[in-house]
Amino acid sequence: MSITQRIALIAGALVATLVIFIVLQGTTQEVETQTEDQGAEQPSFPAPGDREFVLGEVIVGLEESATQADLAALNRRTDAETEEDLPHSDVNLVDLPPELPVGEAVQRYEASPDVEYAEPNFLIFPTKTPNDTHFNKLWGLHNTGQTIGSRAGTADADIDAKEAWDTSTGTPDTVVAVIDEGMDIDHPDLRDNIWINPGEIAANNIDDDANGYVDDVHGYDFANDDASVYDPDPISSKGDEHGTHVAGTIAAEGNDGTGVTGVNWQAQVMALKFMGPNGGSTVDAVEAINYAVRNGAKISNNSWGYVGSPSRSLQDAIGRADAAGHLFVAAAGNGGADGIGDNNDRNSTNTHYPASYNNANIIAVAATDNRDRLASFSNYGATTVDLAAPGVNIASTLPGNGYGYYSGTSMATPHVTGMAALLKSQNPTLDDAQIKTAILDSVDKKSSLKGKVLTSGRLNAASALSSVTRIGATDTTDPTVSSVKPSPSTRDRTPRLTATVRDDRAELSQGDIRFALDGQDTTAFSYDADRLIYDSRRLSVGKHTARVTATDDAGNSATRTWTFKVVRR
Numbered sequence: 245m246s247i248t249q250r251i252a253l254i255a256g257a258l259v260a261t262l263v264i265f266i267v268l269q270g271t272t273q274e275v276e277t278q279t280e281d282q283g284a285e286q287p288s289f290p291a292p293g294d295r296e297f298v299l300g301e302v303i304v305g306l307e308e309s310a311t312q313a314d315l316a317a318l319n320r321r322t323d324a325e326t327e328e329d330l331p332h333s334d335v336n337l338v339d340l341p342p343e344l345p346v347g348e349a350v351q352r353y354e355a356s357p358d359v360e361y362a363e364p365n366f367l368i369f370p371t372k373t374p375n376d377t378h379f380n381k382l383w384g385l386h387n388t389g390q391t392i393g394s395r396a397g398t399a400d401a402d403i404d405a406k407e408a409w410d411t412s413t414g415t416p417d418t419v420v421a422v423i424d425e426g427m428d429i430d431h432p433d434l435r436d437n438i439w440i441n442p443g444e445i446a447a448n449n450i451d452d453d454a455n456g457y458v459d460d461v462h463g464y465d466f467a468n469d470d471a472s473v474y475d476p477d478p479i480s481s482k483g484d485e486h487g488t489h490v491a492g493t494i495a496a497e498g499n500d501g502t503g504v505t506g507v508n509w510q511a512q513v514m515a516l517k518f519m520g521p522n523g524g525s526t527v528d529a530v531e532a533i534n535y536a537v538r539n540g541a542k543i544s545n546n547s548w549g550y551v552g553s554p555s556r557s558l559q560d561a562i563g564r565a566d567a568a569g570h571l572f573v574a575a576a577g578n579g580g581a582d583g584i585g586d587n588n589d590r591n592s593t594n595t596h597y598p599a600s601y602n603n604a605n606i607i608a609v610a611a612t613d614n615r616d617r618l619a620s621f622s623n624y625g626a627t628t629v630d631l632a633a634p635g636v637n638i639a640s641t642l643p644g645n646g647y648g649y650y651s652g653t654s655m656a657t658p659h660v661t662g663m664a665a666l667l668k669s670q671n672p673t674l675d676d677a678q679i680k681t682a683i684l685d686s687v688d689k690k691s692s693l694k695g696k697v698l699t700s701g702r703l704n705a706a707s708a709l710s711s712v713t714r715i716g717a718t719d720t721t722d723p724t725v726s727s728v729k730p731s732p733s734t735r736d737r738t739p740r741l742t743a744t745v746r747d748d749r750a751e752l753s754q755g756d757i758r759f760a761l762d763g764q765d766t767t768a769f770s771y772d773a774d775r776l777i778y779d780s781r782r783l784s785v786g787k788h789t790a791r792v793t794a795t796d797d798a799g800n801s802a803t804r805t806w807t808f809k810v811v812r813r
Contacts, residue, residue, distance in 0.1 A: 296552060297364035298525050301327070302349045303557045304336045310358035312336075318356055322349065330531050331456050332538065333564070335557045337365065337527045361556045368548055369523035370425060370486040370654060378504045378647060383614045384634025384659055385507065393637045393649070397614030403633065403659055405507055407706035408666065413498055414508035415669040420494055420661060421463075421536035421544040423529065425487035426473045426517035428643040429462055433496040433503040434488070438462050439514040441539070455539065463515035464535060466528040473515035476643060483521060485642055489650050490547050491515075492641030493658035494665065503647055504640055507662025507705065508669060514541050519548065530561040537568045542668060542676065545661040546574040547654035549596050559601045566605035571676035573661040574599040575653040576610045577623035585610075585618070588625035600628045605676045607664075607683065610697055611635025611656040617692045622653055624696040631687050632696075633659040633703040663705045671712045682708045723747040723756075723794035725804035733809040737782050743792050743804065746774040750796040758793040783810050 306315060312329065315336060319325050322344055328337040340349050346364050353362035383390055385405035387397050419439055429438045439462060443453030446461045457464050459471040468475065476483040491506075491513050498509030516536060518528035529548075536544050544565075562572050577596030579585040586594040588608075599608035608629045611622040613636040618624060622635065635656030642648045660683065667679050674682075686708035687701025694700040727744040730736075745757055754771040759778060769778035776792060787809050795801040 296550070297346060297366050299346065300340050300342065301365045301525075301527075302338050302340065302346060302353065302362055303365050303527055303555075304338050304353050304362050305360045305557060305560070306334045306336065307358055307360045308334075314358040318353060318358065322352060324349070328527065330527065330534065332534055333530070333561065334360070335527065335530055335560075363526075363555055363557065366526045366550050366552075366555055366558075367523050368519060368525060368529055368550055370519060370548055377502055378639055381639040382504060384638055385505070387614060392614055395614065395637075398616060401612070401614055401616040401702075403507070403663065403703045404706035408663075408709045409498075409509075411706075411709050412666060412670045414495075414510040414666050416510045416512055417672065418508065418511045418543075418665045418669045419514055419541045420508075420511050420665050421514040421516050421532075421541035422487060422491050422494065423516045423518060423532045423536065423544050423546050424490055424548065425519045426465060426475055426484040427487040427491045427513070427515050428474050428476075428484065428641070429515060430474075431488065431492075431641050431643070432645055433500070433641050434491055434513065436497050437495045437506075437511060437513055439512040439541075455535075457535070463517070464532075465517040466531050466535075467518050467520045467524055473517050474643070475517075475520070477521075481644060483643070484517070486519075486547070486650075486654065487515070487517065488643050489638075489640045489648070490545055490654065490658045492647075493638065493655065494545060494662040496641055507659060508665040511662070511665040511669065514539070516544075524548075526555050526558050530557050533561040533565055533572075537565045537570050542569060543571045543661060543664050543679075544573065545658050546572060546598065547652075547657045549575060549577050549599055551577070551580070551596055552593055554597055554601065558598055559603065562598060562601060562603045562606065566603055566676065569675050570605060571607065571664055571679055572598070572603070572605050573607045573609065573657055573664060575657040576608050576625070576629045578611075578621045578652050578654075579623060583621055585620065585622040585624055588623050588628040595628075596623050599623075600625070605680070607631070607660055607680055609633055609653060609657045609660050610693075611651070611653045612690075612693075612702055613637075616688075616690050616702060618696055619651070619653075621651070622656075625698075626695050627698060629697045630684055631660070631699045631701055631703055632656065632690075632693055635659075660703055663703060663708060666705065667708060667712050670709060674712060678712070682711045686711055719749045719796065719798035719800065721747065721749040722800045723750075723752060723796055723802045725792045725794060725802055728790070728792070728804060728806045730808045731806055733811050735811055735813050737785075737810060739780055739783065739808075739810070741769075741776075741778040741780060741790055743776045744774055745771065745776050745792060745794050747794070747796050747800075750798065752794060752796060756795055756797075758791075760791045762788055785810050785812055 323341040327339045350362045387402035389399040451458045495506040495511040498505035516532040518524040518532045588600045610632040611619040612632045633656040636651045637649045638655040687699045688704045689701045729742045759769045791805045793803040
């Protein structure tokens with residue numbers, strides 16, 4: 245169903261349920277009095293469902309050959325005007341006259357040869373051995389079977405962070421963009437790990453680094469178009485809890501004797517606020533992604549999303565980030581109003597974006613509980629969701645120097661983001677594809693996740709970190725050839741010859757292997773999962789010689805020659 249048809253259907257039924265919402269779903273509790281969730285497993289930030297896009301606005305993407313003058317001419321036909329031309333992209337936000345419905349405007353703009361696409365401005369909402377005093381509450385990092393929320397955990401149902409920290413606790417050279425609500429940048433567990441823009445002077449009302457944003461010392465607030473990244477309500481002091489909680493899981497300062505610790509103890513967090521108390525919009529999300537990429541963040545956490553039709557402008561922004569080597573970690577979503585996780589594979593009106601886009605730089609994250617079970621609220625998908633991470637009753641930072649527990653795929657996602665930052669800290673030469681591969685290839689396989697996520701596994705930080713310590717190092721390890729058969733004899737005149745051929749430092753393919761029988765090379769063998777198989781022609785009775793040679797990309801080589809006899813029956 246096209247976006248236009250979908251809008252018409254919604255208008256006709258007077259129902260609008262497509263909302264982009266940050267996946268900060270779980271049970272919410274106050275800062276000073278917060279304890280573990282005693283209720284049923286549910287996300288902390290349920291998705292609002294009253295409206296799915298901003299009224300009176302459309303996003304217009306122009307063809308490469310089109311200009312702003314062409315867009316202005318289109319606007320005059322509908323009495324509309326361009327509110328914003330996003331820098332460094334062809335995305336434009338157009339204000340519509342009150343009498344022009346969004347669906348009709350999308351049709352009109354898409355009919356023009358100057359327009360590549362037009363779409364609504366979809367609404368977005370949240371989804372959610374150090375000496376740190378609350379470390380024993382961080383079961384997702386180190387699970388000893390401790391009881392959280394009146395539920396005893398399963399020992400080692402965690403990401404093995406404690407084991408990973410024996411190798412690395414991170415460095416301040418790694419910058420992570422938290423695209424979310426704002427965050428309390430003065431929180432004692434965060435303030436030393438907040439990114440500082442080296443080209444900007446604070447509070448001088450000048451765009452010192454000429455990047456298009458004034459006073460963006462720690463990031464930017466795209467929702468309010470200013471540099472204040474923490475905006476609590478002046479009366480209730482509430483607000484920006486979600487972003488603050490996410491930031492703490494990624495990079496709360498470790499081993500500082502207080503509070504909690506992040507997966508990466510020292511990474512610098514870039515605060516990119518695009519959502520307020522009433523959510524955010526697609527166009528602000530796009531601008532935040534663009535900012536992260538242009539200002540050097542190679543990893544971003546995206547604990548938010550929406551359900552329904554895909555957004556071209558949002559997917560294109562993630563694609564541009566991919567071209568710049570940026571890893572986009574996204575929450576899989578927390579199901580619908582029933583609180584039960586949905587299958588993102590179904591490509592239906594329940595599909596959760598941006599996690600379900602097929603961009604190569606996306607890691608989509610589901611949530612597990614402290615017994616390694618998929619959380620009841622967590623979305624899943626054997627092809628659209630990559631892995632799971634702890635996301636039920638997660639303790640982290642909250643505004644006002646507080647700490648508390650939230651649940652949701654929003655809380656699972658920063659575990660993966662923090663791990664990605666730890667890998668980047670350990671080996672700065674890694675690109676986004678290498679980091680993604682290291683994370684997905686190192687999961688702990690779990691039967692509870694089989695058929696639910698692509699890897700059938702939950703994040704394992706120690707294994708991922710171990711895998712990347714070898715990347716970039718000189719490979720001097722030879723392949724091995726073992727378990728050769730038949731040996732020493734066989735009665736079969738057409739025997740199957742097999743061998744195990746592997747390399748502990750490299751991935752071998754059939755092209756890396758040469759096989760010969762009785763001095764004659766042949767390519768008529770198969771090679772899969774380290775096993776070579778060759779079904780021979782009819783052999784004479786007597787002695788025969790087989791030879792396997794494997795050579796890896798570094799030039800390391802191994803040859804195994806063996807003899808066997810074909811004997812009479």
